[in-house]
Amino acid sequence: MADKKVVATVSLAGCFGCHMSMLDIDLRLLDLVQLVRFDRSPLTDIKKFTERAAIGLIEGGVCNDENVHVLREFRLNCDVLISVGECAIMGGLPALRNDIPLRECLEEAYLTGPTAVQGQRIIPHHVDLPKILDRVYPCHEIVKIDYYLPGCPPSADLIWAALSGLLSGKLDTLPRELVKYD
Amino acid sequence: MSDAKKVKFSLDGKEAESHQGVNLVQAIEENGTHVPTLCWSPGIEPCLGTCRVCTVKVNGRETAACALKIEEGMKIECDTDDLKDLRKGILELLFVEGNHFCPGCEKSGDCELQGMGYRFGMTHPRFPYRFSHYELDYRGVHLLLERNRCIHCKRCTELFSDDQGRKVFSFVGKGKDTRVEMNLDLEAKMPIHKCREAASLCPTGAIILKGQGFDRPVGTRRFDNPPDKGSKNG
Numbered sequence: 001m002a003d004k005k006v007v008a009t010v011s012l013a014g015c016f017g018c019h020m021s022m023l024d025i026d027l028r029l030l031d032l033v034q035l036v037r038f039d040r041s042p043l044t045d046i047k048k049f050t051e052r053a054a055i056g057l058i059e060g061g062v063c064n065d066e067n068v069h070v071l072r073e074f075r076l077n078c079d080v081l082i083s084v085g086e087c088a089i090m091g092g093l094p095a096l097r098n099d100i101p102l103r104e105c106l107e108e109a110y111l112t113g114p115t116a117v118q119g120q121r122i123i124p125h126h127v128d129l130p131k132i133l134d135r136v137y138p139c140h141e142i143v144k145i146d147y148y149l150p151g152c153p154p155s156a157d158l159i160w161a162a163l164s165g166l167l168s169g170k171l172d173t174l175p176r177e178l179v180k181y182d
Numbered sequence: 183m184s185d186a187k188k189v190k191f192s193l194d195g196k197e198a199e200s201h202q203g204v205n206l207v208q209a210i211e212e213n214g215t216h217v218p219t220l221c222w223s224p225g226i227e228p229c230l231g232t233c234r235v236c237t238v239k240v241n242g243r244e245t246a247a248c249a250l251k252i253e254e255g256m257k258i259e260c261d262t263d264d265l266k267d268l269r270k271g272i273l274e275l276l277f278v279e280g281n282h283f284c285p286g287c288e289k290s291g292d293c294e295l296q297g298m299g300y301r302f303g304m305t306h307p308r309f310p311y312r313f314s315h316y317e318l319d320y321r322g323v324h325l326l327l328e329r330n331r332c333i334h335c336k337r338c339t340e341l342f343s344d345d346q347g348r349k350v351f352s353f354v355g356k357g358k359d360t361r362v363e364m365n366l367d368l369e370a371k372m373p374i375h376k377c378r379e380a381a382s383l384c385p386t387g388a389i390i391l392k393g394q395g396f397d398r399p400v401g402t403r404r405f406d407n408p409p410d411k412g413s414k415n416g
């Protein structure tokens with residue numbers, strides 16, 4: 001078992017849909033666990049890297065300073081880093097706020113919006129809360145990304161093609177018919 | 183075209199043949215090489231020449247193929263790695279210039295911009311996203327203008343008119359502030375078949391029929407299935 005490759009995954013500003021799609025590889029999961037061991041990942045609930053990973057899968061874009069920190073940590077600890085899904089690649093739905101000034105977004109969400117609670121209209125701020133960035137950034141605008149798996153989410157077949165290809169060292173190009181943006 | 187004079191030209195170093203007056207895209211395709219086109223398709227005359235996705239080299243210079251007619255002795259390069267990469271780069275620029283949120287777009291699956299991305303095997307643009315602000319125009323009775331998705335191809339302004347031949351769409355502003363506008367009085371009077379025509383003429387999801395969309399399952403839309411395997415172009 002010593003030669004199992006180590007894989008790490010994380011969801012930044014994403015909805016976990018990409019992780020769901022990873023699980024959607026169904027029975028091939030059994031093949032996968034023969035080949036890899038998951039280290040830091042929501043799938044294992046390991047919160048800190050315990051060893052260097054061969055492959056890091058990033059779901060979600062970068063919307064706050066904690067995301068920046070985690071993404072950089074992944075870059076430092078993974079040989080190959082993959083942006084998985086539209087949010088990681090272009091910010092995705094969270095990036096719909098990108099052409100609206102941050103202050104306006106926060107005021108709408110916490111002060112003036114219809115769901116703001118009467119008498120509790122404050123914009124949350126605390127040293128322990130991540131600071132929201134001026135806009136949502138695609139991962140490759142923060143660190144170097146080696147591969148991209150588009151889709152919302154990328155299909156299980158695309159994820160499998162990429163993972164199995166990388167693990168066997170036979171990944172040439174992604175099968176085009178699996179590349180979709182929605 | 184059979185009466186037209188024959189012309190000889192070179193295509194990627196090989197001898198090729200077509201007829202005088204034939205559009206360069208068609209002349210190249212007659213000789214077995216595919217040229218990707220986005221704003222142009224056969225029948226659009228004169229060409230719009232706005233997207234530049236059809237860029238080839240003619241006598242050593244990059245130019246939009248759809249904007250030229252074939253001439254005797256032209257030296258054309260089309261299927262080279264450099265040009266394929268250049269065309270892909272041009273497409274990527276279209277993606278970063280607008281705000282193309284495919285997962286939430288009514289036109290997704292039927293969008294020609296997206297289809298071209300699939301054909302080119304684009305997984306991500308190599309340029310930074312601009313995330314510019316574009317105003318939505320929802321004042322129309324039937325149609326919604328979603329300017330985030332407009333690639334300024336001019337199909338709607340040049341090729342579309344209502345049942346009485348009047349222009350409904352126009353461009354306002356200059357340079358990066360150019361935006362598409364719709365004549366609201368004419369739009370309000372347009373029958374539904376004309377509205378549908380406008381929405382499907384738009385290669386992206388910038389002109390949308392209100393209250394419609396997401397009406398067919400994923401897998402059955404125009405670009406859901408693999409691009410024709412015969413295509414050599416990337």
Ligand code: SF4
Pocket residue numbers: 331332333334335336337338339351362383384385386388389
């Ligand atoms: S609205 Fe559509 S058809 Fe009109 S210029 Fe924009 S992309 Fe082209």
Ligand code: FES
Pocket residue numbers: 218219220221222230231232233234235236237246247248249
């Ligand atoms: S297809 Fe030639 S410029 Fe758009």
